[in-house]
Amino acid sequence: MPQTLNVSDSRTVWERFIKVLGYFSKPRSAWIALTLSVIVGSALEPTIPALMKPLLDHGFGAPDLNYWVIPLAVVGLFSLRSSASFLADVALAKIAQTSLHSLRQKMFDCISVAELDLYRKQPATALANTVVFEATNGAVLLLQSITTLVKDSLSLVALLGYLLYLNWKLTLIVLFIFPIVAFAMRALSKRLYSLTKASQATVDRLAYVVEENVLAHKEIRIQTAEAQQRERFRAVNTLLQRLAMKSAIAGSAVAPITNFFGSIALSAVITVAIIQSHSNSLSAGGFVAFVTAMLMLIAPIKHLSEVTSTITRGVVAAERAIALVETVVSESGGTFQKERSSGLIEFKGVGVTYPDATAAALEHINLTVHPGQFVALVGLSGSGKTTLANLLPRFVDCTQGQVLLDGVELRDWNLQALRQQFGLVGQHVVMFNDTVLNNIALGQPLDRERAQRALAAANLAERVAALPQGMDTLLGHNASLLSGGERQRLAIARAIYKDAPILILDEATSALDTDTDSLVQASLRAAMVGRTTIAIAHRLTTIRDADVIYVLGHGRILQSGSHDELIAQGGAYEDFIRLS
Numbered sequence: 001m002p003q004t005l006n007v008s009d010s011r012t013v014w015e016r017f018i019k020v021l022g023y024f025s026k027p028r029s030a031w032i033a034l035t036l037s038v039i040v041g042s043a044l045e046p047t048i049p050a051l052m053k054p055l056l057d058h059g060f061g062a063p064d065l066n067y068w069v070i071p072l073a074v075v076g077l078f079s080l081r082s083s084a085s086f087l088a089d090v091a092l093a094k095i096a097q098t099s100l101h102s103l104r105q106k107m108f109d110c111i112s113v114a115e116l117d118l119y120r121k122q123p124a125t126a127l128a129n130t131v132v133f134e135a136t137n138g139a140v141l142l143l144q145s146i147t148t149l150v151k152d153s154l155s156l157v158a159l160l161g162y163l164l165y166l167n168w169k170l171t172l173i174v175l176f177i178f179p180i181v182a183f184a185m186r187a188l189s190k191r192l193y194s195l196t197k198a199s200q201a202t203v204d205r206l207a208y209v210v211e212e213n214v215l216a217h218k219e220i221r222i223q224t225a226e227a228q229q230r231e232r233f234r235a236v237n238t239l240l241q242r243l244a245m246k247s248a249i250a251g252s253a254v255a256p257i258t259n260f261f262g263s264i265a266l267s268a269v270i271t272v273a274i275i276q277s278h279s280n281s282l283s284a285g286g287f288v289a290f291v292t293a294m295l296m297l298i299a300p301i302k303h304l305s306e307v308t309s310t311i312t313r314g315v316v317a318a319e320r321a322i323a324l325v326e327t328v329v330s331e332s333g334g335t336f337q338k339e340r341s342s343g344l345i346e347f348k349g350v351g352v353t354y355p356d357a358t359a360a361a362l363e364h365i366n367l368t369v370h371p372g373q374f375v376a377l378v379g380l381s382g383s384g385k386t387t388l389a390n391l392l393p394r395f396v397d398c399t400q401g402q403v404l405l406d407g408v409e410l411r412d413w414n415l416q417a418l419r420q421q422f423g424l425v426g427q428h429v430v431m432f433n434d435t436v437l438n439n440i441a442l443g444q445p446l447d448r449e450r451a452q453r454a455l456a457a458a459n460l461a462e463r464v465a466a467l468p469q470g471m472d473t474l475l476g477h478n479a480s481l482l483s484g485g486e487r488q489r490l491a492i493a494r495a496i497y498k499d500a501p502i503l504i505l506d507e508a509t510s511a512l513d514t515d516t517d518s519l520v521q522a523s524l525r526a527a528m529v530g531r532t533t534i535a536i537a538h539r540l541t542t543i544r545d546a547d548v549i550y551v552l553g554h555g556r557i558l559q560s561g562s563h564d565e566l567i568a569q570g571g572a573y574e575d576f577i578r579l580s
């Protein structure tokens with residue numbers, strides 16, 4: 001799960017809110033428009049009760065009053081207030097959308113260069129949830145609360161100012177309600193913070209169950225595990241419902257508390273007003289204006305107390321998005337660049353121990369692959385072949401020794417320049433839900449002719465020509481339109497198209513039918529022409545042609561040599577050939 005900015009720290013929601021707002025500070029012009037319109041809107045708030053006061057004080061018969069101004073002023077004031085409120089809403093949307101756009105982009109940029117560890121720690125659904133849902137949710141909630149916060153606190157100040165001006169003694173009675181509301185809000189926000197975090201984690205779990213069920217739909221049907229999976233979903237779903245109810249109850253608790261103390265304040269005001277009216281120190285108009293303004297206070301106080309829950313939810317959501325930007329570590333490479341390496345690869349005393357692993361996956365690996373050579377790696381499952389191949393594009397870093405390409409340690413290579421040197425056909429073929437052409441040319445400049453040649457070399461030209469739109473046919477999720485063997489040949493076509501100096505093949509163990517197999521073999525041979533090749537091989541047909549074969553066992557090189565040499569030696573290789 002994502003690390004939220006120091007979850008264990010004791011900062012209040014308010015402090016977190018200030019920190020998170022840093023990400024919503026642009027554009028300045030929208031902030032200025034927002035501030036101005038909110039100030040204007042709130043300053044106009046006490047004008048309504050102020051307008052009523054002379055009417056009530058003097059009645060409609062007072063000679064020195066121009067009554068006709070009042071209806072006009074009401075229309076004017078309301079139009080001004082509505083315009084200010086419109087401007088504030090637009091400015092707020094501008095701030096929200098601008099910040100959100102840049103935050104989303106930053107998050108995706110981070111994901112695209114993150115250390116590969118990120119993908120092991122966070123499931124795809126959790127990352128998607130952060131980028132797509134949490135960020136938007138956070139922005140919307142936070143900015144909603146900013147309007148309330150600014151608008152209502154300004155209205156509050158303006159109304160309170162007017163109240164003080166009217167009658168400071170009565171106002172003091174109203175003021176006692178504030179510390180009580182503040183106390184309730186503080187207690188509530190703590191509880192809501194932890195509840196919201198728990199809900200977030202539960203939403204991730206729920207999405208993860210859906211993801212697994214979609215990806216593994218065939219496995220689930222064949223195992224008839226539907227009921228079990230539905231139960232698994234139900235458990236998480238119920239937990240989410242409980243958490244949401246707890247949040248709702250906590251979130252709704254402040255309003256009744258505020259209202260209760262508000263009613264006490266009101267009755268106290270009325271009592272004091274009655275006493276004051278006996279001593280003639282309070283006019284009828286003064287009292288009505290006071291009570292109107294006081295009743296108008298209820299709305300901002302109510303909004304401000306309710307905003308706590310919105311802010312808390314917003315902070316939790318936005319913090320998760322920001323944590324992705326701030327805490328995810330980028331991959332780091334060196335500066336060495338070379339357009340096209342010669343293909344000289346050296347492993348010097350290389351060892352790999354995965355984090356938390358008890359045994360090393362590779363130990364004391366010393367081997368040299370000369371430019372243009374075809375090297376095969378064989379060994380039982382778990383002997384470290386994929387790990388060894390993964391060292392080259394730095395999907396894994398060695399924990400001991402050095403790996404060099406063209407005499408330069410891999411860590412000193414610029415990462416992109418390094419990865420440009422390899423074509424990779426992996427154990428599991430992965431295709432995009434895109435056209436054949438875009439899948440082949442992935443990351444490289446588009447060239448239809450070149451794609452056609454790559455398809456032909458991979459023995460796939462005919463099959464692609466038979467597709468409805470040829471090379472422009474959409475392949476569906478992970479190229480579901482193609483057969484297993486065709487998908488593999490498409491991966492080979494991709495490697496041929498890239499035309500990298502070094503080819504890494506991690507052969508699938510699954511035996512394809514011999515017909516397809518020979519097609520795959522032929523296309524592999526086409527891909528290997530003129531390239532240094534490192535092939536993890538299970539098939540004798542592949543291994544036999546290799547210049548040097550390394551036999552791996554428990555992370556070490558047990559034997560090396562050509563097929564004939566190794567057969568003559570006997571031992572591990574002979575066992576391997578017999579078993580495969």
Ligand SMILES: Nc1ncnc2c1ncn2[C@@H]1O[C@H](COP(=O)(O)OP(=O)(O)OP(=O)(O)O)[C@@H](O)[C@H]1O
Pocket residue numbers: 354355357361379380381382383384385386387388
């Ligand atoms: N990410 C990882 N974290 C921890 N251990 C790992 C990781 N990847 C592989 N291993 C372990 O390292 C050892 C070597 O794995 P590797 O994938 O290199 O084997 P392999 O020779 O490619 O096997 P296969 O023929 O089955 O593909 C295994 O014991 C495996 O369990």
Ligand SMILES: [Mg+2]
Pocket residue numbers: 385386387427506
């Ligand atoms: Mg493997």
